[in-house]
Amino acid sequence: MKNQIVRIETYEKWVKNKFNIYNSLFLNLPSESISNVGILIPILHEVAKKGLAEGLEPLEILDAFFTTHSEIKSETEKIEFMFNVIQYVERQVVLFDSVEDASFGQLQKYHSDLSLNDFFTLLNSKNKTKEILEKLSVFSARLVLTAHPTQFYPQAVLNIISDLRKLIKKNDVNRIDQVLQQLGMTSLLNRKRPTPLEEAKNLIYYLKYVYYDAIGDLYWKIKHNLGTDDFDNHNIIQLGFWPGGDRDGNPFVTSKTTMEVANDLRMSLMKCYYWDIKDLELKLTFKGVDEIVASLRNKLYTATYDSEKAISYRNLLDPLLQVRDIIRKKNNGLYLEDLDRVIDKVKIFRSHFASLDIRQDHRVHLKTIEAILVKEGLVDNSLDELDSNELVKILTTKELLLDITQYEDELIRDTMQTISSLKEIQAKNGEIGCHRYIISNSEDVFSVLFVFALFRWCGWKGDQLPFDIVPLFESMKGMEHSKTIMDALFNTVLYRKHLVQRHNKQTVMLGFSDGTKDGGYLQANWAIFKTKESLSAICERHDIKAIFFDGRGGPPARGGGKTNRFYASQSKQIAKHEIQMTIQGQTITSRYGTKEHFTHNCEQLLTAGLSNVIYDKEITISGEERDLLEDLAKLSHNKYLNLKNHVMFIPYLENKSTLQYYSEANIGSRPVKRGTQKKLELDDLRAIPFVGSWSQMKQNVPGYFGVGTAIKTLVDQGRLDELKRLFIDVPYFKTLMLNSMMSLFKCDFDLTRYIANDPEYAKFWNILNDEYLLSIEMLLSISGYNHLMEEESVSRESIEVRKRIVLPLLLIQQYAMQKIEAGGDKKSSYEKIVLRSLYGNINASRNSA
Secondary structure, eight states: OHHHHHHHHHHIIIIIHHHHHHHGGGGGOSOHHHHHHHHHHHHHHHHHHHHHHTTOOHHHHHHHHHHHHOOOOSHHHHHHHHHHHHHHHHHHHHHHHHHHHHTHHHHHTTOOSOOHHHHHHHHHHTTOHHHHHHHHTTOEEEEEEEOOSSOOOOHHHHHHHHHHHHHHHHTOHHHHHHHHHHHHTSOOSOSSOOOHHHHHHHHHHHIIIIIHHHHHHHHHHHHHHHTOTTOOOTTSEEEEEOTTTBOTTOTTOOHHHHHHHHHHHHHHHHHHHHHHHHHHHHHOOOTTTHHHHHHHHHHHHHHTTOTTOOOOHHHHHHHHHHHHHHHHHHSTTTTHHHHHHHHHHHHHHTTTSSEEOEEEEHHHHHHHHHHHHHHTTSOSSOGGGSOHHHHHHHHHHOOOOOOGGGOOOHHHHHHHHHHHHHHHHHHHHOGGGSOEEEEETOOSTHHHHHHHHHHHHTTOOGGGOOOEEEEEEOSHHHHHHHHHHHHHHHTSHHHHHHHHHTTTEEEEEEEHHHHHHHHOHHHHHHHHHHHHHHHHHHHHHTTOEEEEEEEOOSSGGGTOSOHHHHHHTOOTTSOOSEEEEEEETHHHHHHSSSHHHHHHHHHHHHHHHTHHHHHTOOOOOOHHHHHHHHHHHHHHHHHHHHHHTSTTHHHHHHHHSSHHHHTTSSSOSSOSBSSOOSSOOTTTBOHHHHHHHHHHTTOOGGGTTTHHHHHHHHHHTTOHHHHHHHHHHOHHHHHHHHHHHHHHHTOOGGGGGGGGGOTTTHHHHHHHHHHHHHHHHHHHHHHOOSSTTTTOHHHHHHHHHHHHHHHHHHHHHHHHHHHHHHOOTTHHHHHHHHHHHHHHHHHHHSSOO
16 A cells, blocks of 8 residues: 555656646647637636536537637637647647656656566575576567557657657756647648558557667566576567558558568668667777678668668678677677677567568458369359368368469459468568468368468468468357367368478467457457467367467457456466567557567566466466356356347447547558448447447447446345455456456546437437446445555556546537537538547547557
């Protein structure tokens, strides 16, 4: 408790107080209209807070504000004012992010998380250096960056944020004032929808300016702490990359895009190497060494701008090893540590920087295979003409060599072209530079076999295929059948031979986002947990190492929350050879956007993955606890299914949320739904706009719905004490409940309470509100807390401040929604207000979508 108080006091001093001081500088911005907005916003906040608490509608609150607190009369002036408020709040969000990030080091002094230094100190006290060296020598954490649009600052704004962080650390008020003026005159929006290549370049920015040095320094820190030269696991922190490779539902990602991104990754890395070699060149001026270094520097320079001048991993490493040998023998090892640090980076990043994953939907492969078999005369019209055994035989034994020009469908042609062109990417970036093909919507054995056949028929040798084929189980059906699917694959002779060639490793991806959309929060998370356990057992039975790749988003509704807590809570039945997870949007900027953040969170991943070594015990869940979890999941699932099947579910999303505006925002290259159907189908809807729309309304339904009903049902059966023990004794359950508390704490149903008066949607809104209130009551009951997020005081305080900042914007958004519904000649202006309000709200929440 005392530590919590100290942390809150530190947060008050370093974040809230600083933000309040620098926030006042906005009043000095050169625009008079913006200055006036700055004066009125605190008043608008108080009016909004009081009015919503009294049950007033946004329409009433804002109209009363205009009448009482301003001289704004005409509707045109009101609309202009609302746009100015949105712009002002967006910049407040940027400032608050910068202040919070700049204070990260101070806040960590009082953090309870185990740092890497703490980790090694603890191990030394327990005489476990040998065990941890063995584990660290094979353990790996892979962070896969995705382009999913959940935060979308242009490059100019990212640079401003970086400058602000540095200046805030120095308390340089004059320069901060200048940069805030720059921010006031800089657009925070993308003027046009970004292309996949532009999305890739935005993320490569972090690779070049944050991760390159951060991973190198972290590796050196691990090696130094172990105190041995024997440590040689350069894969301990790996980077993966989806922009340009993820074509699932994105028609703008083509084989050409994939090649461009692969080149950009490699050439950006060569630029980083070039900078390091230039620094070394100033130190390694010795005879016999200087010429080798200069030669490598010249080659690197050419490789930074000429995509055809790729340098292989060996041609990067061998000259450096040659230099190392010379200075050890002839130059007294001078600058050896500087050289070794560069050599380590080359061994980590090799010639690829980050591994580019390829992802496509199973249905595209089905369409492609069907077209091929029709063209080859093996079926007349459909795969349905074959039974399963016949199709398996064709896919695993039939030898074909496809001629892409014989196919007219662009998607089919590009699917074939992509698989064929991957050879060139591997030739330039190395095998590890692009070695995984992920299949979305995997629900049967053919999900993998279709891709395996396509590789063989596009010119790859089946017995020498340097690719991991990764099924992505993301629906309840897919997870339910995953055990049978993988067992069948392992019993398929040709595929089993392929796995032998891939070192008997099988990567399986689990989709948290679509799983939650399909089955609800508790059911999806429990299903993924059980799927990992069952697949671990299947893999072990076949002598295969199971690697789990988690498709996690920012918020709890998409698998987010406290990452280290999640991985430390996995049971002993789950394979823990590696941690692999996606990081995206706001998660990249808020948790991995600076060197300090990146290093801290990577250390947390490593200590979470190695927790069983530290604490001498594996996590077990008893049969009784499993039964209780099963009951909760089923009850929650039923409640969620009833909601999902409610006749007003889709109409509510379409007409009362901001869903329709996501497709109009220039926040990402990918459409908000799969397919081209006009009618909205939940299965086709992307998880990001689905979760994001609930977040915009401050209802966060996917992050808790069904939890309250499930707990209440068991409490009514007299099982409250069992639930309390479950919360205390089963870390995984506690993790899920704490994450759900975060979703609930971010809600504000007062904002949309006016819908309770809508004759069409009132009953549906009340269903949501009732479950929200019940979930809070039940979670406090089983946890014994007095309020939500009681153990996470700083996170709670951060959310509270962000809620205060963004409330005027949210009020304006709902006001505009009401105006749109009422119609009128200003309808298009109000639609623009709603669209514009999306950005600030999402950025303020940091893990809202």
